[in-house]
Amino acid sequence: MNARTLTPLDHLLAGFERALETVSGAPEAVRPSPAAALDEVDLDETERRHVAGLMRINHTGEVCAQALYDGQSLLARDEATRAYLRHSAAEETDHLAWCAERLKELDSRPSLLNPLWYAGSYAIGALAAAISDAVSLGFVVETERQVEAHLGEHLERLPAQDERSKAILEQMKTDEAGHALAARQRGGIDLPFPIPGLMRLGSMVMKTAAYRV
Template sequence: MLEPHYTSLDRALIVLNNALDTLGASAAARRSSPAAGLEPAPMSEPERRDVAGLMRINHTGEVCAQALYLGQAALARNATTRAHLLHAADEEADHLAWCGARLRELHSRPSLFNPLWYAGSYVLGALAACAGDGPSLGFVAETERQVEAHLQSHLERLPATDDASRAILEQMKQDEARHARQASAGGGTPLPWPVPRVMRLSATLMKAVAYRI
């Protein structure tokens, strides 16, 4: 099947529309939330604030994931890679909606810096795609491995009674691990040694800011 032909203006409008969808408050999930039907957990005020900070980090992470995948897909060299990236972005959109809903349940809000994180991540994704489909998929695999480890640390930090947040993060962790395996199986190549370290440092900064603001 032939891919549609887009003008430069068409592509710019698509990028803008995707950004507005991601950063808006009305993100919709295709899959039901893993927390659906679970009773609200009793939490102290310090616990609520801590969990809200963790979920704000995860929400910002999903904003970044949308931008990364869409930036990579925009410049992917072949249709198979592009389809893989867009499918993963669809599942990450579920995560975005789940985290947003959980933030509202916790009477909190997303990070005020999400537009900045989105813009930076989109550019980073586009740059990764410029290196070729192999390095681009390798970037996906490394990103998802780091996200999986970070989600595990959040699972260990949640209050024992917070079944709703735990259910969401456990499903996200499973999805991220699968995305990493699929990216590697799809031809992802290992990244040069400094890149994963720089990625971890950048993620540390994002988490420190998003937890609070």
């Protein structure tokens, strides 16, 4: 029996299912957590809350990444581009699961605003893909570049003894750099002014809110 060709409605419904899984905390990692072999350390209450805030930001960032990739893959024109976006989204699912697991270890929770961030990021991804695959891939390049920068900042802000969180963020940073490079090689363009600045502004709002809420 021939496999049925998926229609745009099929892709939309599948995307809706992934959205529910993402914001509900259901995704599971394929790769083991980079923190799996590292011992937990004692953090005082102030340190624990601070680390939880940073990991909540990173978890929300991965929710946004899932939404962005889902929106982009829905309207991607080239099948190879769609396959690349889905592969990158799978790695981002690992990040999402790792951050969720770390939040539980810290007796904390994801951001309550994740459904809002997902919806906004999905719309941006779909809009970029509707313009062209080159613009869509350009959004990947700029997004991953900014995420890599803020992960570097978070690594510096972690308590020195928190090797578990550090290992997770270092692997995420490596993966994000790889995504940006692959998107550039596939034809991602530099986004025109003022889009990168607006993206940084939106990221600042998200990080400020997610750290607390």
